[in-house]
Amino acid sequence: MTCLQRIVEIFPALSVIPRALFCLVLIGVGQTGLAGVEEDRQFYQMLREAGHDRLASEMLDRAANDPLVSEAFRDSAKYERLALGIAQARRERNSQLRQASLESLAEQIDELAQETVAGDQAVLLAQAMGDLATAMADEARRRAVAVQAHSSVRANAKGNQQKRALESARKALEQAEQRLAQAAIRFEQEHTKLRGVQPQSAKGKLRLDLLGRLAQTRLMSARLQHERAMTYAPKSKQYKELNQAAAEQLGKLYEKYNKWMVGLYAHLYEGKSYRAIGETGMAAGCFEALVAQPTTTDELRALVTHAQAELAALWVDAGDSAKALDGPRKWLSGLPSSQLDGSEVAMLRYHLGRAQVKVAMSLPADSRERRIALRDANTWLSASAKTPSEVQFKARLAWNQVGELLGVDQTKLETFEQAYQAGKQAIDAVASARATLLVAQGIGADAKQDLEDQVTSQRESAQRAFKVAMSLADSKTDRKQLNESRYLLAWLTYESGDYSRAAKMAMYLVNKAPKDPSAEKGALLGLATLERLSLANDAEANKQLKQLAQKSMRLWPRSEVAGIAISVLLNDALRHKAFDEAETLLASLDESERAPHLLRYATSRWEQSLANPQASAVDRQTAIDSLRKAFETMKQRGKSTPQVVTAALYLAKADLEANRTKQAVELLLDDKFGPVAKLTAQEPPADTARFATYAAQTAVLAYVKSGNEKLAKSMEWYAQAIEKGDASQANRTRLALAVELMKNLAASRVSTISPPVQLRTIESVSQLLGKVSQEVEPGDWNTQTWLAQTYLRLGELSESEAQRMSNLQAASSAFNQLVEQTRKDRNFAPTPSAALAVRLQAANCDLRLERYDEALSGFEVLLAERPTLLEVQTAAAETLQTSGEASGDAKRLEESIAGARPDSNGKNVIWGWRKIAAVTARAMASNEKYEELFFRAWLNVAKSRYLVGKTKSGASQMDSYRKATGTIRAMRRQHPSLGGEAMSAQYDALEQKIVEAMQ
């Protein structure tokens, strides 16, 4: 089949859902025709065609390292990835994520477009550009249609929100047009390169394929111009000019491609553009030319239906409702039933409905004729409102308005049948108004209120009608309809907030007519209502809930209601920690229905085990094993429910804790059941802040441990999840994660934590601390000290100098802040020792930052208060020594031996090594723990003397060296063991150094 034949076949099918018109056109064309499709690509395409996009993506990922994959495929992998990415982006339901994906893909394509490529790669690039342009065009058009639809709810174009939306839609349309133009150039270039090839050859087919793509791209581009015009006010200059230009461009395309479907559609949109600017004659010419086409195929019939809808719209706008109703109505009645569900028919019905409303409103109020005309309009509009099309939103609004005009006139309800039908109609109207509300984002508050009022008013009408129906029922009344009325009345009562009454009505239905189809729905309603009451601690409702659930399980085994009944009973048992009851219930279930409930139960038990710090390791293991088993069973069933995803998350977390990182990452990233997929798509259960936070937190932990690139954005997800949640808990949540991450680092002292893990942990914790420190409360001693301490720890562990300095500075600043607060408020620190510790750490930070003077000042303040703090004295002596060595300052080195910073009595506040040695010499007589410091102090005396020597020359240098060796030898004489092997070795090493220096 040639490309053009395909287009002829595919194009009209797409017009069934005009939104998809752009998006699917190229799919059928695929990538056939590429010269000599080799096996890897063939296999890849087969994977895509079979819907295995995940595997296709994996194949692309692995191609680079797979020696079995051909070079040609490896080279084309980046283009294939783009095509795959575009296809996946199109399937994304969340519009923000969809747009973000397309933008990212656009950047990648732009980069590739800068490169010089030829052959298959050039074709693949052109195809990717075409796919992207198509996707962006579709996206832009979707936005434009939405804005137009909502602006028609109420003339609110002056509103800022509306203005912004219009501008944004226009910009998107312009960008899409540019993309289409770029793609068209590429297609044309590639097409030209293949001039002269044999039509039946692979290259000939490729050439035809490119020609088809080119035609499509041009049509889309012209259509977008029309769409852009429609975003302006109808009287504006731009509206007219753009529509005029679009019409002319589309006219040219019709001339060029009038034997192909693509050309006929160009003519249709040409007519639409003319209709928009009031060129009724020109527009009618286009539409009438199309309706005169032979309708030999379904595709052509769909096109003609579309044209008939446009004709009807044209005549309604021109005020000729009779003409609008004439031809199009005949066409509609002649359509085969198989074609009545399409979007073209929905559009036709909408315009017929509009025409009929106009006819009705021209008839005398309260006349029978008007009512009949309104009912006809109601029939068309209700059918249109229920079918997806570009006018669905408008059809819903129009249907609601007609419904209000018709109303429920109780005086006319003389039989049960009349009342029943009136009630049903009102319920349909309620549903329609709700659906309109649901999609009508961005409409003005008044319009929203109108729709909400419609819901209330139609609901009340329905309630009234069903109450009348009840009163008119007798023994001859159809039982099925009567029971349905009972159910609907119960539902309406529930909707109005009278739960007790709704529950009674539902239970009445279940008890009186258990075999009636409405009873099952009644049971569902009853369960929902009673559970609601039960959760509000209504003991009687709880009792009734259990009875109804058990009865539902008996009456409708293995049905939806039975499933819900089981859930209700299970939830109740779990809520009351009645595990025996829950297990008995589970044991009573059929194998086929047990799995989801078992998962629910296992999840709950695991949650309880997590919440119970007393739970034994064995109990925990049993709980997680049960959860894993239940999860695997559900996974094999293939259905991804929020419950299954939650279980996957718990299992991933447990795997992480047990150091099964690979398994945890696999679970998190599972396309179907993994929490990450749900998190990025913001789909249930990740649409709740609690789940999202937990999932993102687990993803962060997994990323830190695994470094898996697919989790690289986990910290962003975490930030987004926190934003969604309770702001008052945000910092606490961040702290919890930071603490958990720090556990990795704590472990790193003794275990084999790898440098990359350490690096990622430090980066993640730093980011968290940054946020926490911004929001930490000033009086929160614990959090502030933890923050400062953690920064210090990060600084100590950081491999990179920049990271180390940044964390140490943060730590220093945090400790100094604490010192400052302690100074201002003596009660700020919980104990005096805590305040001293903070000062010490502040000085410690200065030392590490090589701010020696600040460090010494810090020590001095501390020692002035508590001179016998040996640890501080040692740190101060070390600081003097280090700073003296670094700057070659002999005086400072001498001070490290003899002390510094005299107080008002001339006594050195900082003792220096010699005094430390003297003090420890006394202390070690009664306590061995001072022995190590004693030897270390003398070693440092010798070391400082040696360092002093290094700053000098000649005789004075030799003198210093001799003093140093003298100290060592004296120590060796007096204490031959020198405090043990390790310390002795240090003495030896220093002596060796000095001896070498002396030679």
Added chain:
Amino acid sequence: MNSPIKTLIHSLAISFAILLTTTTNAQTDRVRTANGSLAGKVVDTSRESISLETDERVETIDVVNVIGVLFEGEPSGLSQARINIANGGYRTAQETLQETQLSQTTNRFLTDDFAFYQAECEARLAINKQTDPREAGRQLVAYQKKYPTSFHYYQSVETLGDLLFSMDRYDRAIQQYEILNKAPWVRYQSRASYLSGLVRQEQGSHAAAIALFDEAIATQGEGEAFETQRLDAQLAKAKSLAETKKQAEAIELIREVIKAANKEEERGQYALAAGYNALGKYYLAEGDKTNAMLAFLRVDYLYDQSKAVHAESLYHLVSLWRSSGEPETAQMTLSKLRRLYGGTKWALLANGHKIMTTF
């Protein structure tokens, strides 16, 4: 046309018809070999050859070259059973043979052939745990005793070895393969090495297994059967290498098989299918389900000509789809396996039967 000429033409036609009839009667059995088929009358058989009498002479055809023999006047059930057996449909073949009467034939070669296929079906079903292995063993041994000079002898030896192997009687299985090793053709000797290697592999004696596979690989010989056997030995060796923590060598060997395959040739297609299957199994053993799936899917999508290999790939895909949470795809794959290869051990395995997967 005058009458003398007419008479002459008529008599010539009759002579030709007689000649034709005579020739046809003399060449009713057909021996299929890798190079074509020979028509004639089977007049004698030994363990090593078939003697086929043609118009001109008695041809001696080595058993190693024989694919099968079609006997004149053989019941259609026997012909059908041979086809079923070739496709792994032993149950169907057995049922067909049970319904088939040999009706007082005096052709001992035909009764030999029939008896062999009966015993073969019983044994293969027993290997697949569908019948009693001891009874199957008894039948095979009885067959060998009754037809000691059958051209199916070595086939029956191999089957007996396989049966013993499936019963975990490894040494007895090796003894049978030793008999196969004594056949006068290198292909049989090479096959004996390969099969013995499989036994050693199953026993966990991978060094011994690798040595035997190497023997099979090193054996010189040409022809499709030979190539297939060498390839099977290479892939089996890869498995043993992987089992002995020589993953890099194992995967390299599998890749070599795949790279060397000429996809334009039938045996190249087999090599690709078997190679990718081996690759899939390698990845399965390594716990890399995605790569395993990609390998098996290649067999399913691109190299499905070799039935046994394709069936195996489908079998693995069923469980892989299941464990990846794609029950519908798993079900579709299972249906395909049942539809295309319902009687094979892979379909039986997929249906939950516990049988040996080595053969």
